[in-house]
Amino acid sequence: xxxxVEMLALPFLACLLLGGILSYLGIHVLKRxxxxxxxxxxxxxxxxxxxxxxLFHVEEDSLISYLGSLVCVLAMAGFYAxxxxxxxxxxxxxxxxxxxxxxxxxxxxxxxxxxxxxxAHEMLAGALLWIMWPQMxxxxxxxTAVGVVLWLFRRPLAAVSEDYARxxxxxMKVVWWDFFFYALLGTVITVAVRISGVVTVFALLxxxxxxxxxxxxxxxxxxxxxxxxxxxxxxxxxxxxxxxDFSVGPTIALCLGVLLAASAALLRLRARPMPxxx
Numbered sequence: 001x002x003x004x005v006e007m008l009a010l011p012f013l014a015c016l017l018l019g020g021i022l023s024y025l026g027i028h029v030l031k032r033x034x035x036x037x038x039x040x041x042x043x044x045x046x047x048x049x050x051x052x053x054x055l056f057h058v059e060e061d062s063l064i065s066y067l068g069s070l071v072c073v074l075a076m077a078g079f080y081a082x083x084x085x086x087x088x089x090x091x092x093x094x095x096x097x098x099x100x101x102x103x104x105x106x107x108x109x110x111x112x113x114x115x116x117x118x119x120a121h122e123m124l125a126g127a128l129l130w131i132m133w134p135q136m137x138x139x140x141x142x143x144t145a146v147g148v149v150l151w152l153f154r155r156p157l158a159a160v161s162e163d164y165a166r167x168x169x170x171x172m173k174v175v176w177w178d179f180f181f182y183a184l185l186g187t188v189i190t191v192a193v194r195i196s197g198v199v200t201v202f203a204l205l206x207x208x209x210x211x212x213x214x215x216x217x218x219x220x221x222x223x224x225x226x227x228x229x230x231x232x233x234x235x236x237x238x239x240x241x242x243x244x245d246f247s248v249g250p251t252i253a254l255c256l257g258v259l260l261a262a263s264a265a266l267l268r269l270r271a272r273p274m275p276x277x278x
Contacts, residue, residue: 008238011128014136015238015252018192019204019230021143024150025185026209027222031161033093037080037182038189038205040096041073042198043103045190048072050110061135061194069190077182084164085175128196128248135195142191146184157181158219196249203253204230211260214267233259 029037052058052068059065076099084092150157160167160177168174192201212225236259237252 004242007129008242010131010133010136011248012234012238014128014131014139014195015204015234016230017136017139017143018188018196018201019208019234020227021147021150021188022192022201022204023208023212023226023230024147024223025188026205027212027219027226028157028161028181029185029205030209030213032164033091034080034096035093035206036096036100037185038202039198040100040103041076041182041186041189042193042201043100043107044072044076045069045186045193046107047103047110050107054110054113066190070187073186073190074183077179077186080182081175081178084178085168127194128200131195139191139195142187146188149184153180196252199253200249203233203256207253207256207260208233211256211263214263229256229259 029035046069048069048071049065051072052062052065056064079099080092080095083090083095087095156167156172156177157180159170159172160174160181164174167177189201192204196204208226208229209222211229212222215225216222233256234252236255238248240246240255241248241251
């Protein structure tokens with residue numbers, strides 16, 4: 001039991017921390033219909049880290065590497081915000097898919113230029129089981145700061161996510177609020193993918209938010225249900241991974257998917273009309 005706690009306690013706390021902020025951001029992402037934003041942002045962050053390594057010969061966990069990723073993410077946030085406002089012929093989701101393909105190709109090219117750099121592999125797989133307290137504290141500071149900002153500006157951000165056209169008609173500076181949201185999302189993803197990998201981050205971003213949407217529409221109930229899903233999915237995934245010797249990230253994603261499927265099945269059973277004889 002002590003071995004179990006010693007091995008899984010810190011990864012579980014990391015899942016709760018990252019899942020808590022990501023699942024809330026995921027509610028916004030679903031409302032904005034930009035489902036694959038995280039994998040595109042993760043590729044942009046990878047390019048920033050690779051460029052920093054190429055120019056300054058720094059390691060992946062260095063401050064310069066993080067800053068390189070953040071600069072690229074902020075540039076992409078501005079690009080997405082402008083495209084949504086000015087390019088009406090193409091959906092934002094299509095632009096995200098195109099940018100993902102281009103940035104993935106760019107990352108592969110840079111990996112050829114910078115041999116031995118394993119950042120892209122770590123972003124896919126993550127290193128959740130090997131998280132250390134310095135990484136945990138960095139994640140805590142970033143997620144807390146982003147969470148406070150999201151709380152302070154929750155009303156305008158929610159207004160833009162709920163109805164972009166209506167927010168623009170009311171005179172809101174939707175481009176700036178879009179940039180603000182994508183910048184916050186990109187900051188969290190930049191930190192999260194270095195710990196848990198793209199697969200786990202995508203699962204924590206989308207699946208709890210989708211599960212909560214099955215049962216509620218208001219923001220507060222959706223947040224609570226999403227956080228409960230994160231708690232159950234993370235605990236189940238880590239325990240299955242420990243006892244069955246599976247990879248942690250995919251197992252957590254799988255458990256979250258099972259919870260979503262079970263929730264959908266439960267709703268369908270509840271909605272099924274009772275036989276007249278009953």
